[in-house]
Amino acid sequence: MKKAILLVFTLVTFIASVSAQRKINSDYRLHIKEISDPVIIDGIIDEKTWADAEIATDFFMIIPMDTSYSNVRTDVRMAYDDKHLYLLVENFHAVDGPYMVESLRRDFSFGKNDNFLLFLDPFDDQLNGFSFGANAAGAQWDGIMFNGGQIDLSWDNKWVSKVQNYDDKWVFEAAIPFKSIRYKDGITEWGINFSRMDLKTTEKSGWAPVPRQFPSASLAYTGVLVWDNPPPSPGPNVSVIPYALGGMNRNIQEGQSADYRNSFGMDAKIGLSSSLNLDLTVNPDFSQVEVDRQVTNLERFELFFPERRQFFLENGDIFGNFGYETVRPFFSRRVGLDAPIIGGARLSGRVNKDWRVGAMSMQTAAVPENNLGGQNYSVISLQRRVFSRSNIGAIIVNRQSAAFDPGLGEDRRFSEYNRNLGLEFNYASSNNLWTGKAFVLNSFSPIQGRGVAYASNLRYASGNLTWNWRHEYVSENYTAEVGFVPRTGFYKASPSVGYLFFPKSKHILSHGPELNVNLFYNTNWQLTDNESFMVYRVRFRSQSNLFVWGAYDYIQLQRPFDPTNFSGQQLEAGTDHQWYSLGGEFTSKPQSIFTYAVSGRVGGYFADGDRYNVAGEMGYRFQPYFSLTMSANYNEIHLPEPWSVTSFWLVGPRMDLTLTNKFFITTFVQYNEQIENINLNARLQWRFAPASDIFLVVTDNYLPAPFYAKDRSVALKFTYWWNL
Structure with a gap:
């Protein structure tokens, strides 16, 4: 595997040397x-x-x-x-x-x-x-x-x-x-x-x-x-963004009384130069951030949800794009996930045209009732530009526990520390036809010891032909407690190839097949997963899209798994499962006032079972002021005893009222039968001045039957962007 990475590095460097050219x-x-x-x-x-x-x-x-x-x-x-x-x-x-x-x-x-x-x-x-x-x-x-x-x-x-x-x-x-x-x-x-x-x-x-x-x-x-002249210097560039919040939280299911809160906090943005920025935050609150849309989860591993909090976004790629989407040493949503953030600082930007820097330190409070001590999350990342559009990067990630409250004892949630060191090379040719990445990561933890992960890929995308080769290795004891690594202890090979035809047609813009294969091996090089996926895509000139697909899955479970993620009954580790499935999706043209999308799948599933899925979305808009979208997703799984037949719905309307481009009301309801929850979220935003807002956010969660409220929260938040 290491020889393969060296080969990819050499090939990418050669391509870079011949492709560096005038813009x-x-x-x-x-x-x-x-x-x-x-x-x-x-x-x-x-x-x-x-x-x-x-x-x-x-x-x-x-x-x-x-x-x-x-x-x-x-x-x-x-x-x-x-x-x-x-x-x-x-x-x-x-x-x-x-x-x-x-x-x-x-x-x-x-x-x-x-x-x-x-x-x-x-x-x-x-x-x-x-x-x-x-x-x-x-x-x-x-x-x-x-x-x-x-x-x-x-x-x-x-x-x-x-x-x-x-x-x-x-x-x-x-x-x-x-x-x-x-x-x-x-x-x-x-x-x-x-x-x-x-x-x-x-x-x-x-x-x-x-x-x-x-x-x-x-x-x-x-x-x-x-x-005609160099752009003017922005001059002193200091912005203060205070907020004031009043709200209420109540856990009705546990019989708790309402907990009222009033809080104040502040962000500050300090331009150290026209290209380098220092962000500071004290007692931040992110209650106005739109909640994640619920999904039906039939996966064996943790799902990824993107970062939406403003403080973490500017130059966020220098921190969060290190590695691949499932091998990330740093994932900012881990910060403040289980504990309130006391404060933090974040330096990011460019030193010059060739060097970028990112440094961040965040401190969270202790939560003794959850056996959680105070934590410091720190990350330093550097990038050096090479060739025309490529870079070499390095990253250090550290989670350090503060002194533990003696009352936490051995049940404390985190070990003393977890650290990651990494190097990465990102390649992009001047014409973007060739792209690639190679990286190596080392983790250090007092319990798991030292772990390692490395991977690389090379991709080519012309007008018609696209292909990609990618491979990964993550050791069993690799840990990234501030990252996103849902799976460890594997080798992975992922080839893919696709071809597009562009016919002279009044109706079809392009069409063509694509093949993707994901092969997982355990650390003894025994095949544990084969996910092979063939799709044929048709894109119409009206901007509507159709694709049909067929897939083959082979999985040898490495850990016990409930195939419904619902019943609590589990298949044993070491058991083999394989099946075929078919499906398709059609999305209507976006020009219509009424839009829709429909998809479905049929085929096998774990334990020689069957899975059926149908999903759809319909939208209607009274442009530009109001839009209504209704989405529904139904899964039916047929398995032997003790599961038998399991079915569940995920249904939810979304309403957007936009009276002006400064006043928005968004409301959506999500009924998730898999987790037995109805979620209501209503969010009013009035942008009374540029980047300055008043938010009113109401969130309720209910048991579907009987229709009892589980918890409720209301928040009224005022923010103002003040340039000094």
Whole structure:
């Protein structure tokens, strides 16, 4: 296995040496000048600044084809002053008819809205950046970019925008404070691209051309924003974000009386430079974060839910993207999972164009009633850019227990410490056709001792052919108590290959097969899992999607397992199970006011049983103010005694009321028969000023039958973003 990793390192380095070259779209250049008169953000083009500005136009089509100019005209202008970066976009109509949007909800779904997006790469490293945009009704979009084209929309910052609709176009105007983004002083060329989605024509287009196999956010294909002078320094960049909260919690099932709480806390953002930021928090509260959507869990291992808390998001990739999705040495959701956070500090950003740094330390309080002592969580990560779009990284993760309360005795939840050290190489060719990763991790714990994990992969993605080779090793005693490693003690090999056809058809955009194989071996190289999956995908020009699949599963249980995750009865470790299954899914076109998706599967299951599943979702919107979505998931499992037939529903409506792009009410109900729970969550948000909000959140949990309340919580929270 180690020889295989060395081979991948060597191959990747060779590819890197031959692919490092001039930036692909460096000939696409937009010159930006300082404003000639004040800009008012109103969506009206009446300032001299915009008459004088250079125009980025003649967008290239990305889908349905990437070989011609777009049929939809988009004109973009940019300008700046000493405090703001300004953007004006004219999105012309190519087909008569109203715009298409879901709602005014912030951070909308890209493929379900007429929209315009800006992608900024202020260091022109083609790896990290920022995205801002709006849909045709004025809902804002903002996110932080990482891994060369992925976007985390949980990140919010302070900026203003306005959309105006006209007969022949919709106009988007925005002002983005320099204090809201990170960039290096003195750099006069930034990477930049613009993306337009027009659902009436089903065209996605970009200013600098992007091959259709990549997202329009791909930073490898950005053009160049050329400044007439170096961007102004943001100056003193200190923001204080206090909050005040009042609330009530009550455990009705245990017969407890209501517990009322009043709390205060504060976050602070201190710009140590235009590219390096220090975040501080004291007594943070995250009650306004939307709760996780429940899922039917038939897996043998822990499920992953993404981080949504603002404090952990900016430059979060330097901490959280180390390793693979199931071998993560650091996962920020572990911090404060079982105990309140007292406070913490977080340094992140760039030292220069080649070096990124991240350092974080968080302290949690003791919870003696849960046998939990105070904990300190610390992580340090460094990245060094190499070649055109690659980097080498290192990480240190440490969880350290404070002095234990003697009352905890031997039942304490955590050992004295758990530590992880890691090295990683991330590769991306200049044209993004080749990507890969290789890493090695060592863990240290007083109980498990020293553990090790290492893995690598290499992926190729052209317009038609995609293939990937990936392998992993995680020792039995590898531990990452601040990470996400649901499975240990295995070798894994995961080859995959896919091919897409692009026919000359009025209805079909692309279609083709894909094969994925996951082979797991125990540390004695005995096969324990074979998950083979063949899928055929069809993407229609209307943006609807269809895929059908077949799968073969072989599992030798390494631990006892309840195949229903419900009954409490378990299959024995060491037993063999294998089966075949078939399924498919269809998703309707997003342009319709009424949308739907349906999926299903039939086939075998553990213990020579059978599993049947059908799921669906229906949505209707009164754009742009209200949308209603109903989802349902039904599973029926046939097993021998003592299980017999087990069935359970997961059902839930979701309602979004967006009276303006600053006032939102989201309500959803989730009935999960598998865990015998009904969850009601209602969340009101009023953004009374940029990045400043009032939240009212109500959460109830009920027993399905009889309909008794188990617990209830209410929180009213006020936050204000104050720039000093």
